[in-house]
Amino acid sequence: MIQTTFIWDFDGTLVESYEAIRQVLVLLYKTYDLPLDEDFVFDFIIKESVGSLLRRLAAEHDLPFEELLRFFNREQEAHDDMINLMPYAKEALQLTKEKGVQHFIYTHKGATTGAVLARLGIDQFFTEVITSANGFARKPHPEGVDYLVTKYGLDKLQTYYIGDRRLDVEVAENAGIQSINLHQPDSAINRKIDDLSDLVDLLADGTL
Numbered sequence: 413m414i415q416t417t418f419i420w421d422f423d424g425t426l427v428e429s430y431e432a433i434r435q436v437l438v439l440l441y442k443t444y445d446l447p448l449d450e451d452f453v454f455d456f457i458i459k460e461s462v463g464s465l466l467r468r469l470a471a472e473h474d475l476p477f478e479e480l481l482r483f484f485n486r487e488q489e490a491h492d493d494m495i496n497l498m499p500y501a502k503e504a505l506q507l508t509k510e511k512g513v514q515h516f517i518y519t520h521k522g523a524t525t526g527a528v529l530a531r532l533g534i535d536q537f538f539t540e541v542i543t544s545a546n547g548f549a550r551k552p553h554p555e556g557v558d559y560l561v562t563k564y565g566l567d568k569l570q571t572y573y574i575g576d577r578r579l580d581v582e583v584a585e586n587a588g589i590q591s592i593n594l595h596q597p598d599s600a601i602n603r604k605i606d607d608l609s610d611l612v613d614l615l616a617d618g619t620l
Contacts, residue, residue, distance in 0.1 A: 416513045416570045419589075437462075572591065
């Protein structure tokens with residue numbers, strides 16, 4: 413029997429972390445004395461990514477991208493205590509694992525991801541967690557997904573990247589797997605869900 417696999421994004425998908433991200437970005441803009449339009453910035457990172465925002469700031473203000481990224485990652489880790497589970501996250505992980513789904517994480521968040529998962533009581537559900545500390549190219553480059561597919565012999569037709577942004581659909585498409593997304597519309601490779609409880613329903617009715 414072919415096993416279904418879920419590869420999860422982290423921020424905004426498994427966990428509620430955007431308030432922490434908001435505070436870090438406000439601090440970054442203040443530290444580097446940059447003009448801040450909060451509505452634009454937070455609309456941008458939801459539609460694109462923090463990495464894309466930092467690249468834009470680096471280009472527009474002649475700042476080193478890697479320096480901005482290090483600042484963001486360091487301060488984000490300092491705000492890890494603000495991170496909480498998304499609604500139905502633990503239930504979805506538990507029920508889908510009971511039905512034979514294997515779970516992985518591929519995230520841009522850094523090495524403290526494991527500690528956050530442990531604090532939230534969900535670390536035991538994941539076979540492997542890929543973070544920025546692994547050194548793979550950032551999404552939407554498929555390198556991290558390709559690594560998991562090759563290492564674990566995953567069937568691409570039964571492998572889904574679960575995320576909340578267009579970037580997450582793009583990494584699935586680039587890796588040749590399927591996409592499930594909390595915000596992006598249905599497409600040839602993407603299934604939009606309203607919340608994580610929908611995963612259990614999709615599995616139960618044979619859609620996945």
